[in-house]
Amino acid sequence: MNTLTHFATPQLTLLHRGKVRDSYRVDDATRLIVVSDRLSAFDSVLETAIPHKGAVLNGLANFWFEQTRGIIPNHVVKLVDANATLVKEAQPIKVEMVVRHYLTGSMLRGYQQGQRTFSGVTVPDGLTKHQQFPAPIVTPTTKEESDREITPDNLVSEGWVSRELYDKMAEKSLQLFKLGSDLLREKGIILVDTKYEFYARIVGQPLATADDTGDVTERLTHNLVKAGLLSAS
Structure with missing residues (x-):
């Protein structure tokens, strides 16, 4: 079965090739994001691609972006192909807003080693x-080569964001998490945790989301690989 592992076009300039998504410049205001069938897990691209994974991920991401427009605007212009979305250029905020509702994953490992503050x-x-x-908590990290836990106060003092902007991001993250939890609960799925990434400017918008709500799909795929339900080889 055919898989989309690499995409190239002479008409567009490649801006960035990530583990799963490739980004191409369309003009000064827009870019094309192509979602491949490559599988990323444990900070690596696994050797075997999954047929139609990119189309499913792209479709689900667009579903979530549409669902969350009432909470916050986003960068999506339109879906142009099963694997490709046209989006607005945006200025990213180098902070990941991790929302957790359960003690699991990296937080559990730290907790078992005696850590109590995250x-x-x-x-x-x-x-x-x-x-x-009792309620979801927000545990931000920096978005760097090696992400690190950081307190809201240190995000402000180190110049990552202003206090006003952080408070807005935290508020929107919890609203997005509640909406996602409610919708997934109807399907019998528990949203354990996820992360949201925000952009400070999208064609004049003061704050918006981009490349975040699709992370739910990525995490579900990662968990299937870790559980042995999808082959990693």
Whole structure:
């Protein structure tokens, strides 16, 4: 079965090739994002691609962007192909807003090693694996070559964002998480955690989301690989 692992066109300039998505300049205001069938897990691209994964991921990302327009605008112009979306140019904020509702993943590993404060949020002793928190918590990280946990105060003092902007990002992250949780719960799916990335400017918009809500799909795929339900070889 054919898979889309690489895409090239002489009409457009390649701006960035990521682990899954390729980005091409259309003009000064727009770019084309092509979502491949490459599978990224554990910060690596696995050798075997998954047929139609890119189309599914692109379609689901567009679904979520459409669902969340009532909370915050986004960069999507239109879906131009099953694997490609035309988007507006944007100025990214180099912060990832990780929202967690359960003690699992990297947070669980830190907790088991004695860590109790995560990005400025302190959790109590005595929690168990996969325990649900009373309410979702926001644990931001920097978006660098090697992301690091960071408190909201340090994000402000180090110049990543202003306090006003961080508070707005945290507010929108929790609203997005609630909407995602509610919609997925109707399908029998628990949204354990996810991350949101924001953009400071999209054609004059003061704050918007881009390349975030599709992360739910990526994380579901990662979990299937880790559980052995999808082959990583």
